[in-house]
Amino acid sequence: MVDCRKIDQLLSAYIDQEVSPAESRAVRVHLERCSHCRNEYLQLVRTKELFSALEVVDLPLDFHSRFEARLEQSSLANRLLRWLESFKPFVYAGALGLLFGVIGMPLAQGTKVAKVEPFSDLQFLLVEHRRLQQSEPLRQQIPPLITESDLAGKLRPVSVAGVFEQPVTSEITGAGVILVSHHF
Amino acid sequence: MAWAQVIAETKTQERTVESDRHLFASLVQEHERYLYNIAYRLCGSREEAEDLVQDALVRAYRAFRSFKPGTSFKSWLYRIVSNLYVDTLRKRSKFREESLDEPVYYEDSEFTKMVPDQSTDPSQMVEEKAFVGEVQKALDRLPVEYRLAVILCDVEGFTYEEIADIMDCSIGTVRSRIHRGRKALRNYLHDFGKAKNWLPGTVHEDV
Structure with a gap:
């Protein structure tokens, strides 16, 4: 029966209440007189009920610590990689940056200074997760953000201009290592 | 919040x-x-x-x-x-390419009458470890698009419109994926469901 085929295709949507009033009526009327489709309908209802009744699987207790460890590793690898990448073009800029106490500098992208971040995104996630886990406000340890005006007219190493598609920021930590991070 | x-x-x-x-x-x-x-x-x-x-x-x-x-x-x-x-x-090259059968065309309506009242309550079924394992196995067998659609609908409770937005497809496609996915799950779980008196009626052999 053609009716059965058409109705069958509507059954799941009918169960989920995702059919139009006209479709709903057509299905209802058909189910009243067709035992085959009614059987199919009830089985699909059962199937949906089963999956809907599955319990929510909780995050493992040590999920955050493992995530933190992973970010730590990524961040470390990221630092090394980016440091190596940035070493050549930034060596002079970095030295000057240290001298002037600049912890961040804008790059290329014309004269537009987009987001200037003292921390890479991975570092941020790490800090955020630590913060969420501990009551101690770790954010206090984060240096204040650099504003655009702080950077106006400051160093602008052009040798890597165009390499990065996204706005790039740099930071200097410890013994003058320059970190370059993509942001967003 | x-x-x-x-x-x-x-x-x-x-x-x-x-x-x-x-x-x-x-x-x-x-x-x-x-x-x-x-x-x-x-x-x-x-x-x-x-x-x-x-x-x-x-x-x-x-x-x-x-x-x-x-x-x-x-x-x-x-x-x-x-x-x-x-x-x-x-x-990973594990992408499942197989497609499910076309929607079933019913020529006749000779089927056993269902007995839903005697079936086991799904909420009781999912308390059984073995059954939960079977359910997950059934999900794993589904092509990824169907699995995603069914999970978003039945497990997460999203509307078709929201699922279409998440999966970047039309509502018609969502409707089709959920229906085919749900039917396939029913088929995968048929024997186990019958043994546990969870599934009422019978499944058409062509399904």
């Missing part, structure tokens, strides 16, 4: 890096449990689910500027997880 929503309604031009960080952290905290749940149902293993969630969180943070305040963060986040999962499968 309320705070997150207030911030989510903040106009784009008022967003700062700092507010984005706070907003992201609070939204993730709110949704990470459900994110892990969907990842687990998709992957079928805790280890893979955890990797998927971690990858998705990193990707989500990097793309957070593209999130439009006032829209559903949950849908946005689930879209990232879905895309990431499909990408991962493709990279």
Whole structure:
């Protein structure tokens, strides 16, 4: 029966209440007189009920610590990689940056200074997760953000201009290592 | 919750890096449990689910500027997880290409009458470890698009419109995927369901 085929295709949507009033009526009327489709309908209802009744699987207790460890590793690898990448073009800029106490500098992208971040995104996630886990406000340890005006007219190493598609920021930590991070 | 929503309604031009960080952290905290749940149902293993969630969180943070305040963060986040999962499968070359059978055409209606009242309550069934294992196995067998659609609908309770948004397809496609997916699951679970008196009636052999 053609009716059965058409109705069958509507059954799941009918169960989920995702059919139009006209479709709903057509299905209802058909189910009243067709035992085959009614059987199919009830089985699909059962199937949906089963999956809907599955319990929510909780995050493992040590999920955050493992995530933190992973970010730590990524961040470390990221630092090394980016440091190596940035070493050549930034060596002079970095030295000057240290001298002037600049912890961040804008790059290329014309004269537009987009987001200037003292921390890479991975570092941020790490800090955020630590913060969420501990009551101690770790954010206090984060240096204040650099504003655009702080950077106006400051160093602008052009040798890597165009390499990065996204706005790039740099930071200097410890013994003058320059970190370059993509942001967003 | 309320705070997150207030911030989510903040106009784009008022967003700062700092507010984005706070907003992201609070939204993730709110949704990470459900994110892990969907990842687990998709992957079928805790280890893979955890990797998927971690990858998705990193990707989500990097793309957070593209999130439009006032829209559903949950849908946005689930879209990232879905895309990431499909990408991962493709990279592993484990992407399932097989398609399910065409919708069934019924020539006749000679079927056993169902006896729903004698069936076991699904909420009792899922308390049985063995049955939960069978359910997950059945999910794992589904082609990824069907699995995703069914999980989003039946496990997560999204509407077809929301699923279409997450899966970047039409509502008609969602309707078809859920229906075919649900039928396939019913078929996969048929024997086990019958033995447990969970499934009423009979399944057509052609299904």
